Amino acid sequence: MLNEALQYAQLHRDSFLTELKDFLALPSVSALPEHKPDIQRTAQWLAEKFTSLGLQNAQVNPTPGHPIVTAEWLEAGPDKPTVLIYGHYDVQPIDPIELWHSDPFKAEVRNDYLYARGASDDKGQAFIYAAVLESFMQTSGKLPVNVKLILEGEEEIGGPSLDPFIESHREQLTADVAVISDTHMLRPDLPCLVYALRGLCYIQVEITGPARDLHSGQYGGAIYNPIQALSEMLASLKDHDGHITVPGFYDKVVPLSEAERKILAQAPFNEQEFMQDAGVNGVWGEKGYTTKEQISARPTLEINGIWGGFTGEGSKTVLPAKAFAKISCRLVANQDHVEIAELLSQHLKQIAPPSVKVEIKRLHGGHGALIKLDSKYMRAAHQVLQQVFDHAPIYEREGGSIPVVATFQKTLGIDSIMLGFGLPDDNLHSPNERFYLPNFYHGIETVIRYFVEIGK
Numbered sequence: 095m096l097n098e099a100l101q102y103a104q105l106h107r108d109s110f111l112t113e114l115k116d117f118l119a120l121p122s123v124s125a126l127p128e129h130k131p132d133i134q135r136t137a138q139w140l141a142e143k144f145t146s147l148g149l150q151n152a153q154v155n156p157t158p159g160h161p162i163v164t165a166e167w168l169e170a171g172p173d174k175p176t177v178l179i180y181g182h183y184d185v186q187p188i189d190p191i192e193l194w195h196s197d198p199f200k201a202e203v204r205n206d207y208l209y210a211r212g213a214s215d216d217k218g219q220a221f222i223y224a225a226v227l228e229s230f231m232q233t234s235g236k237l238p239v240n241v242k243l244i245l246e247g248e249e250e251i252g253g254p255s256l257d258p259f260i261e262s263h264r265e266q267l268t269a270d271v272a273v274i275s276d277t278h279m280l281r282p283d284l285p286c287l288v289y290a291l292r293g294l295c296y297i298q299v300e301i302t303g304p305a306r307d308l309h310s311g312q313y314g315g316a317i318y319n320p321i322q323a324l325s326e327m328l329a330s331l332k333d334h335d336g337h338i339t340v341p342g343f344y345d346k347v348v349p350l351s352e353a354e355r356k357i358l359a360q361a362p363f364n365e366q367e368f369m370q371d372a373g374v375n376g377v378w379g380e381k382g383y384t385t386k387e388q389i390s391a392r393p394t395l396e397i398n399g400i401w402g403g404f405t406g407e408g409s410k411t412v413l414p415a416k417a418f419a420k421i422s423c424r425l426v427a428n429q430d431h432v433e434i435a436e437l438l439s440q441h442l443k444q445i446a447p448p449s450v451k452v453e454i455k456r457l458h459g460g461h462g463a464l465i466k467l468d469s470k471y472m473r474a475a476h477q478v479l480q481q482v483f484d485h486a487p488i489y490e491r492e493g494g495s496i497p498v499v500a501t502f503q504k505t506l507g508i509d510s511i512m513l514g515f516g517l518p519d520d521n522l523h524s525p526n527e528r529f530y531l532p533n534f535y536h537g538i539e540t541v542i543r544y545f546v547e548i549g550k
């Protein structure tokens with residue numbers, strides 16, 4: 095079964111690529127209402143694809159937001175594990191479009207990279223599973239494990255539909271382990287096993303001062319300017335050592351053990367390259383932690399945007415009525431995003447000068463997660479990655495967020511194995527997103543081997 099599937103995959107690289115290009119041509123941008131019909135078509139496309147592969151019950155499940163695609167194949171038998179495959183078929187918006195070197199929805203290969211929106215995040219990586227299932231079904235007419243698939247269309251907007259869907263389809267989704275390809279490796283020759291993800295808490299703050307924009311000559315000097323108030327409040331959210339000052343913010347953070355710090359320190363990380371890539375001449379972060387720890391294992395608070403008052407051309411002498419900011423925190427496992435939003439809101443209200451009004455909107459949130467290192471599913475992943483890439487995987491904490499991992503733990507009681515095949519310079523969420531094609535094919539080989547290994 096293994097060799098036939100591997101050989102099939104090897105021989106069908108071109109047709110896999112062609113089909114992936116078709117998938118990428120569907121502009122499934124979840125954030126923009128004008129793409130709602132495209133999202134629907136993409137979900138439909140996937141369901142048809144799964145049916146044509148020989149899977150059962152392929153369905154486009156409507157939700158209050160974007161649909162969730164499910165399918166399954168359970169004929170491996172009760173003595174074989176059931177694997178829940180998760181991916182997201184939605185993509186980020188493409189702006190600024192003028193920085194793309196080719197059409198984001200017309201995938202183009204240049205120097206071993208496939209360029210398109212979603213090439214790596216996550217359509218290209220999710221499509222690996224379609225190629226794997228096809229390789230088994232076309233050669234032996236069956237799979238080495240039972241499989242359930244769930245593909246969502248709201249990941250990039252932190253959508254609210256997935257958690258209730260999982261909750262209400264608990265039985266249908268029961269599995270022994272989940273696999274997700276939506277993360278990256280450190281280098282093309284260095285496979286990675288991500289065992290932790292950060293959570294996210296995203297809020298918007300609105301500060302209101304006077305009842306309307308005022309003449310700054312008539313009123314200026316006697317009224318607390320809401321932009322001034324907001325700036326002071328925001329500036330106080332971190333101290334000079336980079337610690338977040340919101341009371342209770344760190345209470346539930348599990349401290350990094352010395353053993354874990356050692357694991358993290360083993361991952362190759364070059365601070366000079368990190369600075370160069372970011373275009374900065376120095377790093378700044380929480381004292382007492384390495385840069386690597388700051389970007390993966392520690393919670394953060396970042397101001398994502400700030401606006402208010404007069405920002406047009408020229409000058410307008412005005413004392414504005416309102417000021418706004420968007421703030422998000424990356425959280426680590428055990429911190430509850432709802433609780434953190436609450437702490438942050440209370441704190442902002444507490445520190446605001448009495449003459450302004452503070453209103454807070456919660457935009458979205460997701461929990462972080464920590465995956466057990468010593469499970470048979472982790473060990474099998476280690477083994478096949480080592481075999482395919484000829485190098486033992488590096489154990490990594492990912493700074494980004496995939497909220498479903500915590501939901502699977504909480505609702506289904508299963509861990510997720512993150513077999514990520516992206517690369518750090520895939521330009522996720524940016525112009526010229528790309529997927530390194532050798533990783534696409536290595537990904538297919540890895541997952542074929544993985545399914546055979548855990549089905550033994």
Ligand code: BES
Nearest residue numbers: 215249250251252276277278492494495
């Ligand atoms: N695939 C990414 C998560 C990711 C980013 C993994 C970087 C590895 C490296 C995912 O699609 C994503 O972008 N997640 C969002 C969270 C969401 C709630 C908006 C993120 O991390 O900002």
Ligand code: MN
Nearest residue numbers: 182215216276
């Ligand atoms: Mn993703």
Ligand code: MN
Nearest residue numbers: 215250522523
């Ligand atoms: Mn993303």
